[in-house]
Amino acid sequence: MSQNGLAFNCAVITGGGGGIGRALAEYLISKGKKVLLAGRTESNLKSTTQEIGAAGEHPELDCLINNAGVQRPIDVLKNDDFLEKADQEIDINIRGPMHLSFALIPHFKTKPNALIVNITSGLAYIPFSVINPVYNGTKAWLHFFSMNLRTQLKNTKIRVVEIAPPMVESNLHRERENPDDNKKEHAPHTLTMEEFMGEIVPKFEKGDDTIGAGMAAKAIDTWYGAFGGLYEGAAKSYI
Template identity: 55%
Template sequence: MPGLLPTKRFFEGKKVIIVGRTKSKLQAASKELGHAAPYYTLDTGDISSISSFIEKVMKDHSEVDYLINNAGMQRPLDNHNFDLQKADQEIDINIRGPMHLTIGLLPHFKSKFSALNVNVSSVIGFIPISIINPVYNGTKAWLHFWSMNLRTQS
């Protein structure tokens, strides 16, 4: 929806911290940003590592006031030969990771004048047109509706 996300101007002068699973990709992105953006490796599917990650980032960058949860994994899964381990990993990355990050940062964000949390969902969460991705469809629907409830309560 137009107007919900900040414009490019909002980001002017802001320090960007990038986070992802692959160090080499983070290094390349940091270099591409041109001002050596700090980066951290984190697999949002590794739920047990999220709280220590938040502690580290808050120690290093107490000015953090914006989170964009863009983690996502999408795998074709066949209901006739369903791989529960892959489904669980997809749920951890697409639901539990963003939830733990958001809830872990929420007290800090509430102390800021203007803080924002953005959870990236997908149209597939509303219209599950991809029949080979049943878990992904559901996780993106969950993320959307959870985000709406979180916003209503804040």
């Protein structure tokens, strides 16, 4: 299995219209990759699953980047509509990447190299953002899903990579009372998109399996330092 992070030709990126998805698309295009963009809504993700699940329209597809995500503040003591919000977060943040990954694995198995990239969060490791209990949980799910999927696919040509952003300047907080509270003037530890890409690109190109930036990189190092060996020991018995 190649450890060259760029050992693929054509990527589909969910949620590629803005933020991290757009930055990843621009980066991959600069590297000569073909990029397909998909929306982040539940209906668009379902449509994407149906359209590319068999990869008939895009036989060259050999990379899936599950970037689409939504973050909705929820106060269980005040909100009376949080169940609907929570279900939408679960549909987009969990069912979307799960369905797309499972749909494309049979096709990816036919490729010399293939890649599944899941965009999680530093909040998957330490849920600092208490107002986002469902979002934090969905990103923790995607982190552990990535680990287990990587283990199950370790004897194939399909790599599974997790990228965990810290707080990055974007429109992710658009539903908060202050949608700009992830900007540097309000949160000095926030990374600009340029800073974020500058940290993750060398790790991605090197072929790292778990990639973090800023505070998220520290959280990853702490988690794997404490539990990584235990997991690796258990994973060895799988295959």
